[in-house]
Amino acid sequence: MEKITVITADVIGSRAAGMRADYLSSTLAGFSSPALLVPFSVSRGDELQGIMAGWLPFPQLVRKLRWHCRPLGLRIGIGIGYFQGELGTDPWKLNGPAFFRARQALEAIGASKEPATQVVTGQSALDALVNSAWLLLDTVVSRWTGGQWEAVMAYEEAGTMAAAADVLGVATQNVQKRCKAAHWNQVRQAEQGLGKLEELARSLHPEQGECSGVTQKTVKGEDQ
Numbered sequence: 768m769e770k771i772t773v774i775t776a777d778v779i780g781s782r783a784a785g786m787r788a789d790y791l792s793s794t795l796a797g798f799s800s801p802a803l804l805v806p807f808s809v810s811r812g813d814e815l816q817g818i819m820a821g822w823l824p825f826p827q828l829v830r831k832l833r834w835h836c837r838p839l840g841l842r843i844g845i846g847i848g849y850f851q852g853e854l855g856t857d858p859w860k861l862n863g864p865a866f867f868r869a870r871q872a873l874e875a876i877g878a879s880k881e882p883a884t885q886v887v888t889g890q891s892a893l894d895a896l897v898n899s900a901w902l903l904l905d906t907v908v909s910r911w912t913g914g915q916w917e918a919v920m921a922y923e924e925a926g927t928m929a930a931a932a933d934v935l936g937v938a939t940q941n942v943q944k945r946c947k948a949a950h951w952n953q954v955r956q957a958e959q960g961l962g963k964l965e966e967l968a969r970s971l972h973p974e975q976g977e978c979s980g981v982t983q984k985t986v987k988g989e990d991q
Contacts, residue, residue, distance in 0.1 A: 800828055802828050804818045810859050818861075831920075840881070844874070845869055868887035885898055886901065890968070904957050919946055921935050921942070928943050928946075
């Protein structure tokens with residue numbers, strides 16, 4: 768059985784805005800990450816889904832996805848669990864606990880008009896802890912201006928403030944000010960902490976040694 772993280776999301780206000788059925792697909796074109804086992808694909812015109820290896824090893828992917836999809840706002844549900852069988856190129860044709868939990872997480876967000884993230888691991892106490900951290904992250908990131916988004920993403924990619932400034936064509940001090948206003952150091956630290964989810968799960972339940980406690984018998988019993 769393979770440990771996976773399923774990310775399922777929908778676009779906020781897509782129907783009210785009359786978004787074209789192919790708009791999200793074209794928006795996602797070119798988005799990739801080495802963390803993805805199965806790339807994101809679109810269903811129903813305004814929902815997307817992709818699969819990461821492991822249990823939330825790269826929480827930064829959520830922020831990168833939000834950046835790539837701007838100005839679209841996303842509600843994002845994350846499900847963590849096991850998968851047995853072959854992972855094909857279309858995540859919508861797959862099922863199992865992680866897919867079920869991703870849908871459960873997305874439904875828990877409800878009809879939020881603000882970008883939001885929810886995680887379901889199968890352990891309620893762990894979910895409460897992780898989702899509290901993500902609530903704070905979403906609150907901070909949702910307030911980023913366009914300039915702050917650009918500075919944060921350029922700095923992360925370039926590695927230095929000076930290199931990011933060259934990319935953006937602005938003064939180094941401007942990149943520094945934007946990253947500080949975005950609370951980038953705190954956001955980065957929070958994301959790194961969320962990346963230790965499996966380590967945390969094992970410390971809470973050393974007798975299981977696993978995050979969700981899913982057995983082979985339950986993998987076949989839950990659908991998306």
